[in-house]
Amino acid sequence: MTDYTLITGASSGIGEAFAVIAAREGRNVIITARRKERLETLAHRLDSEGAGEVHVIAADLAVPEDRERLWAEATAFGTIDIFVNNAGLGTHGPFAENDWDREAQSIDVNVTALTWLMKQAVSHMSDKPRGRILNVASVASFLPGPNMAVYHATKAYVLSLSEAVAEELGGTGISVTALCPGATESEFQDGADMQDVTFIKNQKLPSSMGVARDGWSGMKAGTRVVLPGAMNKISAMSGRLLPRFLTLKATKYAMSKDNGDTAMKRARSAADQAGEQAREAAGQARAQAKETAETVRKKAAGFKAQVLDPDSDFANTMRKKASEWRTRAHIRGESATSGLSPDAQATTTGANNGEGTHEMDQKQAEQMRSGDGFVAALDQSGGSTPKALRLYGIEEDQYSSEDQMFDMIHDMRARIVKAPAFTGEKVIGAILFEMTMDREFEGKPAAAYLWEDKGVVPFLKCDKGLEDEANGVQLMKPMGDLDGLLTRAKSKGIFGTKMRSVINAANAEGIAANAAQQFEIGKQILGHGLMPILEPEVNIKISDKAEAEKILRDEIMKQLDAMDREVMLKLSLPSEDGFYSDVIAHKNVMRVVALSGGYSREEANDLLARNPGMTASFSRALTEGLSAQQSDDEFNAMIASTIDSIYRASIT
Structure with missing residues (x-):
């Protein structure tokens, strides 16, 4: 209809x-x-x-x-x-x-x-x-x-x-x-x-x-x-925060018809009185919050001591409960899968056979679904690494091998993620290159460091680059042993993946093939208990960008309607404000993030703020202004300012 x-x-x-x-x-x-x-x-x-x-x-x-x-x-x-x-x-x-x-x-x-x-x-x-x-x-x-x-x-x-x-x-x-x-x-x-x-x-x-x-x-x-x-x-906030009698008086005077000047003076007087009361209340609230925070810190320190002490009552109780749970699970065995769908039974059987769990971390899933913040894209691959290093102030004559190049880009990424401002408070997720996943930050596996130390959900770039252009698009190259990579990623604590293809023209046949490939491989990734970020990028420089976006949106909605699981999408900032709102609201979409796509950080933030519901997943715009020659204080101040600006654009 x-x-x-x-x-x-x-x-x-x-x-x-x-x-x-x-x-x-x-x-x-x-x-x-x-x-x-x-x-x-x-x-x-x-x-x-x-x-x-x-x-x-x-x-x-x-x-x-x-x-x-x-x-x-x-x-x-x-x-x-x-x-x-x-x-x-x-x-x-x-x-x-x-x-x-x-x-x-x-x-x-x-x-x-x-x-x-x-x-x-x-x-x-x-x-x-x-x-x-x-x-x-x-x-x-x-x-x-x-x-x-x-x-x-x-x-x-x-x-x-x-x-x-x-x-x-x-x-x-x-x-x-x-x-x-x-x-x-x-x-x-x-x-x-x-x-x-x-x-x-x-x-x-x-x-x-x-x-x-x-x-x-x-x-x-x-x-x-x-x-x-x-x-x-x-006005709305005053109605909820200020004393009721003051808001009532101010509203009464503002809504009166006679003695306009007198009414406004009374309203201003009531507002001044409300402001003074609000300041007093704020001071009392700050003092109470400080006292509460100190109490919480003391309790947290005591709890942490119990957790870290292997001989504490807490640790012994947890070991006992874990042993009881394993015993019950072993006794249930295959009967635990009765009543499940064939796919769910296969997943459970695989886990029991030592193939690893195929379930998503629900705390990470909830952070990605509804957390305030953005996804940092730290996934430059070999082809884009020299350019990224050059923008960071490291020229090609400063390294003599690919290994040295990757060491330098890893040092840059490590410097970003170790910055005090890089936490789950504003950066809810981060996309890593495969080599980064296999390395460490601060002597700890990269994915574990991101989640356990920073509260940032780790993703993995899993594609292997782009095919030559055909029908106005560049599809993804074959990914080789993708199942093996996904199994390894899952074992390292990776929550999801990201894969990129490109649209260079408003070609309906090409865009349909592009979307179909993304969703088909996305289903394979879901089968490993990982959350796919599907990235069919629309080239921002093409003349028919708006028309290409319309075709892509229709194809995405068609694919989403056929799904029975959530996915994430990474899309180019659209030509029309709010263009992807139907995609964002779809029941099978966990979150929609935006790539900067060649825009400067200021341009990307401005466009993002005009598209409610989209969250940033910037790469070049994130590292813009960072330099290997900066002191740690200068570097940390710059990345803090960048993170704050992207965060504000993401939650607008």
């Missing part, structure tokens, strides 16, 4: 802006609101903006029969894969004086209709399962609102509902996003009788289109809560 975007409250403001954005992406759009004439005018505009099909359904969502009719008619057109729950009403004025019918209508639209339609959407999308739901909440969701008490309460409900259902649906392929804008240029203020409200009169309101763009980008990236604008973020 054909996919459609359904947008409620589309006749004006943010809802209208959402419809225009969807149209500009060429999507099929269904728009609904009470005012049919406005919808029909908008439909003509959407046609001119590039929409596919455009359908108009006039409905009053406060009326149960209308919303039921809306859903029935909308789903008769096709599949709703994006649902924007935007319709909302508000009334300004004291709670005791506001008209009940108007307040009841707000509750019917903002709460009842939104919840009922969202429930239909979740059920509808669960058939695939795939889809995105965007609920328009408000910055009002974060704090009570005197003079708009019911509206604030309904929006608090929307935020709470959205976050809870998003958590329930995590990993299913269906995402829920709550957009929380502040006051925006729209007709909402007229409808809510807010034209003369103090805080609206005293500021320039953001455009509906700007707010909708932020919400749309966040939705496509799977972000759960989107707060557009710095002031809205500050």
Whole structure:
């Protein structure tokens, strides 16, 4: 069936802006609101903006029969894969004086209709399962609102509902996003009788289109809560961190209509008072945190002493439990595999026969799935090593053999990973060249050092280079005894692999072959209990890069839909912001990382920050500015600054 975007409250403001954005992406759009004439005018505009099909359904969502009719008619057109729950009403004025019918209508639209339609959407999308739901909440969701008490309460409900259902649906392929804008240029203020409200009169309101763009980008990236604008973020945080009575007073004054100057002075006074209280609270919190940290350090030191003492009660207890576990496992023997799939039985049998475990480290898997940070690419191979050394300040006449060359590149990598800033706090993973995997850092096997000493998940570059170009792509060369390499990697504590192929033209046949090869070998790697990072790189210098990316994305989605296991992907930074959001949200994707691909670090960071959900996996951009001639202090300061900049771009 054909996919459609359904947008409620589309006749004006943010809802209208959402419809225009969807149209500009060429999507099929269904728009609904009470005012049919406005919808029909908008439909003509959407046609001119590039929409596919455009359908108009006039409905009053406060009326149960209308919303039921809306859903029935909308789903008769096709599949709703994006649902924007935007319709909302508000009334300004004291709670005791506001008209009940108007307040009841707000509750019917903002709460009842939104919840009922969202429930239909979740059920509808669960058939695939795939889809995105965007609920328009408000910055009002974060704090009570005197003079708009019911509206604030309904929006608090929307935020709470959205976050809870998003958590329930995590990993299913269906995402829920709550957009929380502040006051925006729209007709909402007229409808809510807010034209003369103090805080609206005293500021320039953001455009509906700007707010909708932020919400749309966040939705496509799977972000759960989107707060557009710095002031809205500050307002939201103040509602959660400052004393309640202060935020209530400030909100009351800001929402008043009379004596604008007096109201603003009172609001500023309340804000100053809140700031002073916040500073005092922060000082107390720091003192308490320091005391708590000291207590934790003492307890940790005592626990560490027990762990390290081979004769301690703790060590004896652990040895006893391990012995009991081995005994039980031996007694169970082959019967432990009953009820498992043939593949799972084969895996278990292999482990029992001494072939090594085929299970992934779950702590490492969780770090790669949801940890904040980026993946360092330290995997230059022989072909790119001379260039990497040259950029590091070591010319080719400074080594006389390949062995010397690899010794020097290993020293550079060791200097990076031993830097104080290179830890799992910001660097969640690192990709190693095979020769690095076989060497040591600080007298310890490289993979073990990364994970045990640094908290960084180790990966291995497993490809053997590129074939000559054909059909606009360069496939990977045969990898020889790949099974042997994977077995050895697993035994050394490697979590996953990375393999690279290249796309040099928007050739559909070549790109399909490229993606198929990556996923086919990826399945072989998964069979060894390793996580594959598939890297079908799109050359950033080709003229038809955007078209090549569209073909590649379609091929990736096709391959992912056929999988029943998670993989990771390493992709070129796209020509269109948020382009890979559907890939990032796919249930069979653990994480999507980005290569710098020839961009400078500044360029790569800027592009990455515009693609929420993508994490850096930079090589050249990571080592940019590092030099063999730098002192240790200079080197460590440079790598710390680099790591911080890439980290910030990765979590934006």
